[in-house]
Amino acid sequence: MFETESMDAVFRALAHGGRRKILDLVSAKPGCRVGDVCTHFEMSRIGVLKHINLLEAANLLISEREGRERRLYFNVVPIQTIYERWTTEYSGLWAGRLTRLKYEVESTRNDSANPNTLRDRSHRDTRDNQEQDQ
Amino acid sequence: MFETESMDAVFRALAHGGRRKILDLVSAKPGCRVGDVCTHFEMSRIGVLKHINLLEAANLLISEREGRERRLYFNVVPIQTIYERWTTEYSGLWAGRLTRLKYEVESTRNDSANPNTLRDRSHRDTRDNQEQDQ
């Protein structure tokens, strides 16, 4: 719906705990180098390097060459974009209107006669492997 | 750092465009059923089902049986948790203090004499395949 291609890269980059840890490290020590990040992992240097590169490709890290060193900086912008996506898309939820409803659903679990039923069915699912209208 | 196991599931669940789309659909039509979601995908019904199950495992969807049907509801809570994680962890950034710095780094790219250099090096990387101190 509101998906951009770059957003997908960001989401995928964030899907890895090690990479999130890298973001933590770099944001704690802006300007640190590849080797500095590596010291915090059991993994091989190349393993870490690939994660760093992936993060940079997603624009979550910015790197800057300085002689033989490579300085790393964390870039908040993509995460802010994601934040906007959720707050815009699910604005109602964040505003608290539906949030309360959800909490009720989660805790009580007995509003079995939910009025918000979907009845716009139009798919032909008979005997598996249907192809649907996009 | 601030990682919980459940948070990892959430991040991984969000890493797939199709699953994010499912969240969009369900949050737009709370209480819709599995089949309803399927109509919006080219994929086979089972493919979609697995994504739905994964989302439920990550607690991003809540489902409720009603006869032979399964009603789906979006659960904001995990996303709120993630939001907290970022805003807490990178609070300085969101507060705008470091954010400005980052923007400068991104736009100008010539603060080559960054004072924030990390010099706590202590790893022995000589000839690859080092094991580091955790």
Added chain:
DNA sequence: AACATTGGTAACTTAATGGTTACATGTTCC
């Protein structure tokens, strides 16, 4: 010049994901 340091490529192995088809189970409707 010689050598340690820092970073990067290339090629490969293994594990995880995304997706499929075929079959199974419980429900509603006649």
Added chain:
DNA sequence: GGAACATGTAACCATTAAGTTACCAATGTT
């Protein structure tokens, strides 16, 4: 009861992702 329906399970295949080792290329240092 029996047909159509909604959902689910099992077994499997293809692709991608994660990580490894071995080697390469600059840059500093003495």
